[in-house]
Amino acid sequence: MIPTRVAIPSRGRLRDFVLALLDDAGFRTSSFRGTGARAVIGGLELVEMRPRDAAAWLGTGRVDAAFISTDLVLEEDLGHLPAIDLGAARSDLVVASRDDDGRTDATDLGGAIVATHLPVITGKWFAERGIDVKVVAMGGALEGVCAAGLADAIVDLRETGSSLAQNRLRVLDEMASCQALFVHDGADGLAEFELRLRAVLDARRHRYVMFHLDPAKVHKLTELFPGLAAPTMLPLAERDDLVAVHIVTDAATFWSRLQELRDLGASGIVALPPDALVS
DSSP: OOEEEEEEEEESSHHHHHHHHHHHHTOOTOOOOOOOOEEEEEEEEEEEEHHHHHHHHHHHSSSSSSOOOOHHHTTTOOSSEEEEEEOOSSSSEEEEETTTSSSSSGGGTTEEEEEEHHHHHHHHHHHHHHHHOOOOOOOOOOOOHTTTTTTSEEEEESSHHHHHHHHEEEEEEEEEEEOOOEHHHHHGGGGHHHHHHHHHHHHHTEEEEEEEEEEGGGGGGGHTTTTTOOEEEEEEEEEEEEEEEHHHHHHHHHHHHHHHHTTTOOOEEEEOSSSSSOO
């Protein structure tokens, strides 16, 4: 019987993010050292591999889940599989060429040579727009190839745009917005794993807030925090003029409403990131 397998990145920033996520979700990752290790954790077999390889094996069904990015989902045609947005490694998949070649958009690339790590999605994207290009698959850095004139354009991920600027390249078009994902095939053994991941990710976006407030003003909290059903109120020893209020709200709302909360008369405000949050 083939075990339920989850691929985790063997290197890079995505690996660091994933290991921290798994640790926060209660999975011990000390056995992983970025050398292709395997370990059985929580009843699952976790295997280290390059995200590109993980996406390919997920497409074959030999891996049941993987932490990969949107561009690899597109390249391996995995868009039909369930996915969890991890909110990390955000970037854009772009078409870029030299800033002195006179081109202004992707339609000017007819007859051009385009270098990329993603030949399938690149060829499909240009074909859908009726732009005739020759796609060259590469495994190394792309910017220098275009800057040197070997390729007329590249399709690559842009995070900050600094690397493109350093090589005097400009963006002609954006193909897709990308981020880190947890993609899986719905295997039964993944239900608890997915629940714990979601609980940690949701917790990271929220704050557990505690403060003291005049009980006559508690009803006004629903105006400050939309969606708040009923805050928890606890009595304070020998105080009738104040109660302790506990609420959970998303972090962005807490920070944007902090001054209004103070203006309402809240005191002793404490905001903590919860370890997990399950609706």
